[in-house]
Amino acid sequence: EVQLVESGGGLVQPGRSLRLSxxxxxxxxxxxAMSWFRQAPGKGLEWVGFIRSKAFGGTTEYAAxxxxxxTISRDDSxxxxxxxxxxxxxxxxxxxxxxxxxxxxxxxxxxxxxxQGTLVTVSS
Amino acid sequence: DIQLTQSPxxxxxxxxxxxxxxxxxxxxxxxxxxxxxxxxxKAPKLLIYAASTLQSGxxxxxxxxxxxxxxxxxxxxxxxxxxxxxxCQQLNSYPWTFGQGTKVEIK
Numbered sequence: 001e002v003q004l005v006e007s008g009g010g011l012v013q014p015g016r017s018l019r020l021s022x023x024x025x026x027x028x029x030x031x032x033a034m035s036w037f038r039q040a041p042g043k044g045l046e047w048v049g050f051i052r053s054k055a056f057g058g059t060t061e062y063a064a065x066x067x068x069x070x071t072i073s074r075d076d077s078x079x080x081x082x083x084x085x086x087x088x089x090x091x092x093x094x095x096x097x098x099x100x101x102x103x104x105x106x107x108x109x110x111x112x113x114x115x116q117g118t119l120v121t122v123s124s
Numbered sequence: 125d126i127q128l129t130q131s132p133x134x135x136x137x138x139x140x141x142x143x144x145x146x147x148x149x150x151x152x153x154x155x156x157x158x159x160x161x162x163x164x165x166k167a168p169k170l171l172i173y174a175a176s177t178l179q180s181g182x183x184x185x186x187x188x189x190x191x192x193x194x195x196x197x198x199x200x201x202x203x204x205x206x207x208x209x210x211x212c213q214q215l216n217s218y219p220w221t222f223g224q225g226t227k228v229e230i231k
Contacts, residue, residue: 037168045160045168045211047220061218097167104174108156108215112179114167 002026002113004098009118012088022081022098022115029079030054033101033109036072036083038094039117046094048072050101050109051081066092088122095119126150126214130223136231141202145226147212149193156216159188159197162225163208171210172197202228 008020022034033056036048049062051072060072071084081098096118099111127150137143147157155175160168170179172188175195185200199206207230212223 044225045162045213045222047213047222050218050220063219104177107154107174110158110170110173110215112170112173114169117167 002100004100004113004115006096006098006115006118009096009120011121011123013124014088014090014122016088017084017086018088018120019085020083020096020098020118020120022083024079024081024100027100027113029074030076033103034072034074034081035099035101035109035111036081037097037099037111037114038092038120039097040091040094043094048083048096085120088120090122093120093122125219126153126217126221128212128214128221128223130212130226132226133224134227134229136229137202138231139202139204141231143199143202143206143228145197145210145212145228147195147197147223149195149214152193153214153216155190156214157188157190157195158213158215159186160211160213161206161208162211168211204230 003025005023012018033052035050049072051060069087073082098115100113101109101111129148131146157175159172162168175190176188187198189196209225209227
C-alpha cells in the first residue's frame with residue numbers, strides 16, 4: 001500500500017523558513033516523480049511544484065507564486081521528498097500535500113496518490 | 125497560464141440523480157485532464173485521469189468525457205458518499221492549474 005506522510009508544518013513568522021518532509025513507503029520511490037500541492041483555508045487547490053525522477057534528470061518545475069522562494073528536492077536513499085520554503089508570506093498559509101506522480105503512457109504525469117497534508121500557518 | 129472554468133460552482137442534488145459537472149479550458153489541453161473528489165478535512169482523491177480513464181477502485185458510476193476544450197464529469201446515480209467537492213486539473217503544461225471546484229450537496 002502506497003503511503004505518503006507529510007511532516008514539518010506549523011506556525012512560522014513571515015520571512016522565515018520551513019522545510020516540509022514527505023516520508024514514503026509502499027512503492028519504488030526512485031522510479032517516480034513527486035509533486036507538492038497546497039490549499040489555503042476554505043479555498044481551492046493550487047499546484048506548488050514538481051520533481052522528476054533521477055531517470056528523467058531529477059529536474060524541477062514551480063508555480064510562479066513560489067519560484068525563487070521554494071525548492072523541491074528528493075533523497076532516494078531515504079525515500080523522502082522535501083519542500084524547502086524560504087521567505088514565507090502570509091499568503092503561503094495552507095495545507096500542503098505531497099503526491100506521488102506517475103507518467104501515463106508517453107503523455108503526461110498524474111498525481112495518483114496523496115498524503116494527508118500538513119498545515120503551514122504564516123503569521124506574526 | 126491555462127484557465128479552467130468549472131460549472132456549476134454549487135449544485136444541490138438527490139440520491140439517485142444523474143449529475144454532470146463541466147470544465148472548460150481556455151486553450152487546447154489534449155486529453156491531459158484529471159478529476160478529483162475532496163471531502164472536508166481530507167486529501168483529494170483521483171477519480172479520472174487522461175480525461176476519461178477511471179482510476180482503479182473508483183466506482184463505475186463515475187465517468188469522464190471530452191469534446192474539444194470542454195470536459196465533463198458525470199455521476200450516473202448519485203450516492204450518499206458522493207457528496208463532496210469536485211475539481212478538474214489540467215496537466216498539459218506548466219503551471220498545472222485547477223478549476224475552482226464544484227460543491228455537490230444534498231437536496
